[in-house]
Each structure stands twice: as C-alpha cells, then as structure tokens.
Amino acid sequence: MMDISAEPSSAFALEHMTGLRRGTVAWLESATLDVLMETDRTIRISVAEPEQRAGLVARLHRSGDSYEIEAKGGPTVWVNGTAITAQKLRHGDTVEFGETGPLCRLRVYKGDFRRNTVVDILSDVATYMRVSRQRPLRRALRAAGALTARLSRETSVLFRVSVLLVLVGFAVLAWQQYRLNQLLQQQLSEASAQLDAVGRSLAEAQQEALRPGDLDALRESLESQLSANITRLDVLEQRSTATARAIAAAEPQVVFLQGMYGFRERDGGRMLRQAVTPSGVPLMSGRGRPLLTFDGEGPVVELQFTGTGFFAGPPGVLLTNRHVAQPWENEAAGIAAETVEPVMLRFVAYLAGRAEPIPVTLLAASESADLAVLAIERPGGAMPGLMLAEQPPASGEEVIVIGFPTGLRAMLAQSGTAFLEELRSSGEIDFWEVAERLAAAGLIRPLASRGIVGRVTSSVIVYDADTTHGGSGGPVLDLRGRVVAVNSAILPDYSGSNLGVPVEEVRKLMVAAGL
Template sequence: MRKPKVSDMIPSVNGGEGEVRAFLESLTGPSRGNVNWLVDNALTVSVSEGRVLSLRLKEDLPPHDNDIATLQWADDRYTITATAGRNLWVNGQKTSSTSLNHGDMIEFGEKGPMSRYRLCDHSFPAHHTVEDILSDAYAYTRTSRRPFAKKMSGALRDGGWRLASQTTVLFRITILATLLVIAGFGYLLYQNDRRLAESIEQESRKIEAVAVMLAQTREDALTPDDLSSLRDAFKNQLVTTEQRLGTLEQQAGAPTRVIAASTRSVAFLQGAYGLRHVESRKILRHVVGPDGENLKTPFGQPWIEPDGTGEPAEFQFTGTGFLIAGVPLMATNRHVALPWTSGDREKALRDAGLEPEMLRLLAYLPDQTEPIEARLLRFSEAADLAILEVEPSRVQDLGIPLADATSRVGEELYLLGYPTGLKALIAQAGPGFLEGLEADGTLNFWSIASRLSTQGKIHPLASRGIVARTSESAIVYDAETTTGGSGGPVLNRRGEVVAINAAILPEFGGSNIGVPVSHLRALLEEVESQ
C-alpha cells in the first residue's frame, strides 16, 4: 500500500493545491514535535511571544511584529533570510541569509525555538526513523547555544519522547519488550545479589559463632593471670593429693590401698576436635597474616575459614577416664569422648554446614611419663557413656573392677577425677613447677600436660560423698567435684566401680549424678558381641 501524498491530505497555505517540498520540525519550545509543511514558493516565518513557530504566505500583509525570517524557493531549494533587526542561526552559525540543505538546524531568535529542516520525498512522513531522531538529538546538542547540562538533558528528554511517540508501533513494541527483558534480568540479578549477600552474611555469622565457641572451649588454656591466682593459692597452703587422701582416710576410714590402687588406673583425658566444612570437605583453619600470626575477626575472636592456611582450629577439652579391669579398654562419658554433643552445640554446627572431627585424644595415666593415644570404640545411645580403645601393652595389670550390685541410699562413695583440668594439676604439682612455667613462658595446652606427665605430676583428686538417691538410670551423691571430673569412676568401699560421674548439679548443694555401672556392663557386652 502506498503512503498518502500530502497533496491528498493537506491543503496549500494559499488555498490551492500543492506538493510538499520540505518541512520544518520543531525540536524545542511549545511546538516541540510539530511539523510545518513548506508548500509555497515564498513564506514568512513568525515566532509568537510564547515561542510558537508559524508560517504564512509572504504576500500576506501587513507584516507582523513577530516576523523573524522569510523562506524563498528557487533552484530546487529554499533560501532563508532574517528579517531586519532579527537574529537567525543555522547549524550554530549566525547568518542573515543562507541556502538550506537537508538536515540543517535552524534557531529562530535569541530564545528559539530550534527546528530541523528536511527535504521531502513528496510522501507523507507518517513515522520517523530511529536514525533521524538520533541525528536530530546529536545536531541539537552540537548547535544549541544553551548551557551544556541543559542541552544534554533536553536532547535526552526530547529524543526519548520522540522514540516513544514518533516511531513505528512495531519498533515501540520491540523497545518496550527489550526494556522489560532488561528490567527482568536486572531484577533477577538484584535478587541473586541480595541472596548472595545474605548468604555471605549468614556464613560470616556462622563462622563468627563458631569462632566464639572456639574461644569458649579454651578454658583450659592458661593465662598469666591464672598463674598468678595459682601462686596465691600456694601461699594459702593448698593441700596436695597425698594430704587429701590422708584426710579422706581419717574422715571415712577408707583404706588407703583401695584409693591408691584405683588412682593408677584413672586417666587425665586431653583432646581437641576440628570442624570440617560439609560442602567443600575442607577443615576449618586459622587465617594467617603476613607475619605468620593467627588473625582475629573485628570482634576479637579467632578468624577461621575453610580456605585458611594456618593450623586447623582446635576445640580443646579435658575430662576423666578410667581403665576397666580385665580388658584393655577405658570408660568415660559420651560427652567427653564426643564433646560436640554437649548442649545444642551439635545442632548449631549442623545448621552451619559443619561436621566435627576428632583431631587428637590423649590419655595420661599416673606414673607413666608418656601419654596413650585413645580412640572411640563405642558409645551408648541410652546413657552418657563411651568406651575408648587404648594400646594393650601400655595398660597391663591396670584396671578397676566393676561392682555387681547397685549402691544403696546412705552408702559411702569415693570419686576420683581431674576437676578443673590443667589448673588443678598445676596446683598439685607445687610452686616449683609453677615457677618453671613462668620462667619458660610455657602456657601451651599440650606442652603443659606433657611436662606434667614427664615429671610424674599427674594424679587424680579424690572426694567423698554419700548416696542420696538411686534409680535404674542414675545415682545421685554429694561428692565434691567440678568441670573436668566428668567420666571419673565412683567407687564403693571395696574399690569397685558403682557409677561413672556424669553431671554436676550445683543448684542442689553440689550434688552430682552418676551413670549406674549396669549401663557400662551392657555397653561392654555390645563391644564383645561385635
């Protein structure tokens, strides 16, 4: 279908019929977007006080005060001439008269408006091409005499309006669809970035929480203040293990040989576990600075990451275990052998995408200068018990027999263990050992235990208690102990294990809970049946 000719649609200015030779398209001012068709040979151009551009035949008289230029057709082109006393700019150059070429930019007067001159192909220009619109915007910014910021904003505003209103419907739909796709991708990218930022923040909080937990598990790591407190304790005549055993014998009439024989089989357990990142299968390690020092987070906690290059982050712990007579096995609490199962720690680690892994577990026995490597063999699902495997050659002729009968209310019991861990052992070792630590500056979790063992200064503490209540699942007694004593044997007057110390109840006058020895016997039967 042919495009309609202007002669078919628009009457000539003088009332006759004519063909459009060219047109002026207003780019600025109130007439922005309007087209003035150039049909006749001689025309007068006027600009009203409101900056509206209009045309009339040149012979129309009288002249108007708003006349600003004339257009004269000759030699297949229009020549524009400024009216006397009026200013005219063509392509940014001030002129009094010039022949117009296709695409020229004309600025009428000091305040415009600005129009684009175009020759016409005698067909009605129903739509503008994108090239024309962009060309007009470029020509406007190049030739306009307005400040740069204003002409740039004007070009963007007017160009955008023309692209939206003067192009073909198909082009506008295409542009709209493209913009919607871009907006959709932008929204998806924003959502992904937000989720990624939330994930990073969540992982940072998890790592920070793990770092706090790491710091909390280092209660056995000694500080100079701890050494100072121990020195004060020596000044207050802290009793040694032998003195405590002597006092215990005087108060309870317990045979020294029973406690002494049991003491040799009660081990100080020292261990550390690490955390493995489930997704990457990497173990959490310390982040090391340029100087080789372990870095800390802004909150003062150890900085640990799966991609850290330092040593694995150690979650250190201590406890008590004892050898069982007749088998090369050691009994302790489940929460000592699997320390990450205490409280809600295991769930917190699982939610953080981490799984615990034992790095090292050592058992120090009295009268032995070297520790024994221990390994978890089996633990009870029903009771707080675990059995450790140790090297048989290191535990020959050691072990405490297990009682056959359950303790009765009012029966006297004796508890052996290592409450408060390294601090109590240093206190027992005496002032000389403490002075050696201060002189060497040795405060390492592992080296202190090794030094105590080498010097034969690892011995359990003993306390006496009375059975307050018994049941199939627990024995309650009032023997004095504290953290670190978990896993120690609870003995009757015959030196037999009647319970395994498991929990402290300070709100009930220092009472403790032990797991009855019947549960340990059941666990041993499971091991033997394997």
C-alpha cells in the same frame, strides 16, 4: 472458703520440711488448689484457675477426708519417694516437688486442735535424716537443732515439765552410777591386792593342786582371748582404713584424658579456620566472636578438652563419658551437621607411672547413657581394670569419686612453687607441653573426694562428693573399691547433686560393644 463436702472438723496443712520456707505451714482450704514453683525454688499454693499458669507443678483436689495430688507436666512429683502422676494423700505423706524443689508433709488435723504431736515431730526429723542430701554431720546437727526447737516450741507445758523432770532424774542416776563405779573400782583394787598375796603364798608353798592340764586350759583360754582381741582390732582397722585402701588401689587405674578436635567440610575436606586479614590479624564479628571460614590461611579451629577415664573390662579398655569421647556434641551444637563433620585431631591418655602420653581411640558410645568405651593403642602392661559392683548403692551410703577436676589447673596447683617457677622461666605453658612436663615430673595424679548417696534410680545416681568439670568420666566407688557409677555431671546451682551413670548401664554398653 472451706469445701462443704469435707468433714467440718478436719483441717489440712502442707508443712515445709526443707528449703527457704522450712518450718512454715500452708493451710489448704479450697476444693482445688494450684501448686506453683517460684524462681527461688519455693512453692506457692493458691486457688486453682482454669488457664495453665507459669510454674504450675501440681494440682490438689479435695477428696473426702483428704486431698488428691496431680502432677501437671512440670518437674517430677514424688510421694513418699515414688514418682507419681496422681495419688490420694494421707496424713504424714511426704511430697517432693522436682529435683530442686522443697520436701513437704501433709498434716490432717481433727477438730480444732492443730498442734503437732511428739510422734509427728519425731517422724519429721526421721524423714529429714533419711531424705536430706546434706553431709551426715551437718544433717545430724540440723536435725538435732530442729528437734530441740520444735519440742520446746510446739509441745505442751506438761510435756516440757515432764521431760525436764526425766532429765533431772537421769542426771541423779548418772551421778549415783558414777559414785558406785568408783566404789566398785576401789573394792576391785583391794580384792586384786588380796589375790596377789594369796597367789604368792600358793607359789611359795608349792602346792600340788595346780595340774599340767589346768595350765593347758589356761593357756588355751588366753590364746582364745588374744585371738578375739586381734580380730576385733582388725575389724576396727579395716573400717578406719577402708577409704584409704580403696583410693590407693584405684588411683593407678584412673587416667588423665587430653584431646583436641576441629571441624572439616564434608564434601571438600577443608578444615574450618579462623578468618584473618591479609596481614594475619584475626577478624571478629560485631558481638566480639571470631569469624570462621573454610577459605584462607588462618589458623585451624582447634578446641581443647580434658577429662577422666579408668580401666575396666579387658586389658587396654577404658571407660569414660560420651561427652568426653565426643565433646563436640555439646560444644558445637550450632554448627550445621549436614555440611560439617567433627574431627578428633589428637586424643591421648596419661597412665600412672608413665611420662609419655598414649593415643586412645573410641570403640563404642552409648545411645541411651553418657558412657563411652575407649582403647589405648599400646595395651602392654595396662591395668587389669576396676571391679564393677553387682548392685547399686543405697541412699545414705558413702561413695568415693576419683578424677581430674579442673584438668591441668588442679595438678598445677598441687605441683609446688619450684615447679611453677621452672615452668614460668622456661615459658612452656602450651596445653600439651604443660601436661608433658607434669607427667615427666610424676605430678599427674587424680584427686579423690567422698560423699553420700542422696538418690538412686535406674538411670542416675545422685551424690554430694566434691567434683567439677574435668572430673567427668571418673569412677564412683563404694568403700570396697568397686565401681557403682561413672561420674557424669554436676548441678552447680543445687548443693549436693552430682550425677553419675549407674554401673548397670556400663554392663549394657560392654555387652553391646562385644566386651
């Protein structure tokens, strides 16, 4: 039932701009409404109830000639790109419900006329182009399709006829311009032939009207034009090869990290082992998991991991993620910390152009961000380090992510059939042996991918470059090769949301570590 306190001639609607319900409208007709997040990441609007309901993300309250939105402790609510707790909405405001929720726009219609204007349609398309996390080409195609469909469906017949007439007029003008260009080209060709004939006549007559000073001026003019053309070509070449140059410069400074850790008894110093029978057969629990113990002679529990690091700061210093340098924090949360302590059994880095691994040690790990600083034990000949950007990137800018996604598997996939056959014949498929063979063959090289920045905050940068596990700790670069973030995490269930730690957090850790 419509609230009698509001203007009877006003109507309110929440239009879905993204998500599964994109293009649909939810009319707001009650004084207080609940906004609920469904399991498929769509929102449902219903009359508010006194008790707290599952999935409640926001509440709408009628306030004069509009609505006030109130966040209800679930996912963050953004209005026009700014996180809010409560705010009165105006016509055209955009509302985003959580990192994975849809983007909506409030519409306030006066009177009984509930058709969007052309300005509203163009504003919707512009907002989608600005906030969408899709790749630029896909974003542009979807925006063009939505603009065409809405202009043909939601505008008046008079407007559509007017647009058609304008297009016909443009077509006629374009045809006339084409014919004029052809005529002009023909006239220029004839004039050029006449000028050539006059020039030959002047040369044959050896007229003295052409002075040395005129030749110098002409030469300077030609040199100036040539210099301007070369400059323009250089600019075009720089733009087209900026990504390739940034990747080529950064690849030698990105290292492959390989490690193994176990767990040790705090008091007795015994290593955690897998329980075995007297004949050496591993014992399993009722749920099919290995039984672990500090007693017996079973194999020591050894957990292997890979990651990415890169040189930054003083020589011999590497940056990576905290969860790479201390992988047990996520992998072994169920082991009692008061009785067991993690032990790094082996931690090495493979540098570009070196066949042998180099041991690395942890210097410092951030308490507030997913960052860690490592040191290689033999820093001689280490890379000077990638340059850190002074400012964070802006939404919509292009970035480059470099790393070793999927670890050894990606490098094996690129090694070629001959190498794989040789590896299969030798039977050397051990975690460490495979890395050593790849390094000896010069096949440890990082992968690079490009993406677009979707959101920038003080604590995280979101981008859609392709990456996965193993790429953690790699640098996120701008097109000038400067580090703008450290690749940290992915959200596989939400397209285009890879997360990086901003470079400002890197500087804080460097200062705290005395680097």
